[in-house]
Amino acid sequence: MAVDKKIIARCPICSGELVIGRLSCVSCQTQIETQLPIPALLRLPEDLQQFILVFLRCRGNIREVEKALGISYPTVCKRLDLVNELLGGLGAPVAPVDRNKILEQLEHGEITAREAAQLLKGR
Numbered sequence: 001m002a003v004d005k006k007i008i009a010r011c012p013i014c015s016g017e018l019v020i021g022r023l024s025c026v027s028c029q030t031q032i033e034t035q036l037p038i039p040a041l042l043r044l045p046e047d048l049q050q051f052i053l054v055f056l057r058c059r060g061n062i063r064e065v066e067k068a069l070g071i072s073y074p075t076v077c078k079r080l081d082l083v084n085e086l087l088g089g090l091g092a093p094v095a096p097v098d099r100n101k102i103l104e105q106l107e108h109g110e111i112t113a114r115e116a117a118q119l120l121k122g123r
Contacts, residue, residue, distance in 0.1 A: 006046065007038060007042050009038045009042070009043040017037075018038060019035045019036055019037055019038065020034070020035075020036040020037075020038060021033065021034065021035060022034070040087050040088075041087075043086075044083065044086055044087070045114055045115065045118060047112065047114065047115075048079065048082065048083055048086070048115070051065075051069070051079050051083070052083060054068050054069055055080070062076045062077065062080075074110065075109075075110055078105060078110040078111060079111070079115075082111060082115055082119065085119060086118060086119070099120065102116050102119045102120055103116070
């Protein structure tokens with residue numbers, strides 16, 4: 001039975017930020033001790049990582065993403081907005097969390113409960 005291993009960005013004990021600590025070469029077994037931040041895309045929830053992969057495969061064509069995932073055009077746009085919010089606009093200042101807007105999006109099925117929880121936590 002294969003176990004799916006996933007990269008986590010927060011410590012399961014104290015919720016502190018985790019970093020990558022060791023790189024290993026599969027050919028010569030060289031190991032490098034370091035402290036590298038976990039890339040922003042890998043800190044996204046897995047469902048949004050998969051969404052981004054589909055978006056890239058569709059070369060940014062929202063209509064193609066819509067077809068590939070079986071979701072509506074507004075839902076694709078909302079997920080893109082969510083990814084941008086969670087990534088902090090790639091360096092742009094993060095706007096304060098609008099709890100009512102997030103709850104409305106959840107109520108209308110535009111985002112999942114997991115996505116809403118991430119937004120409410122400000123991540």
